[in-house]
Amino acid sequence: MLTIEKLRAYGADVDEGLARCMGMEDFYIGLVVKALADNRLPLLERQIGEGDLDAAFETAHALKGMYANLSLTPLIKPVSEMTELLRSRTATDYSVLLADAKLQFDILRDL
Secondary structure, eight states: OOOHHHHHHHTOOHHHHHHHTTTOHHHHHHHHHHHHHOOHHHHHHHHHHTTOHHHHHHHHHHHHHHHHHTTOHHHHHHHHHHHHHHHTTOOOOOHHHHHHHHHHHHHHHTO
8 A cells, every 4th residue: 555654765755745735645645546557658668669759758748747746756857857858859769768767667656
């Protein structure tokens, strides 16, 4: 079961996330659970693999916003880096950033 303590140990800025949720722990945890059900990270990987950098930017930007609003710090870093590279449509190897994002997502999912 996901708890505030587990999220804090994961590295999430729980205090910031709770502040956005008016201190309602159940609401905040519920939003994190919904973020875990989101399927856009595999979509981002597929879009990058297909070379569709315009669509990948839109997906990365949406993920960045969701993770930032929930203060999921370990996920924010790789997704933010991808978003900025994709903003300028930089053709580069995204595999390290994607692997980091997927690892952090998996760690969060397994809490």
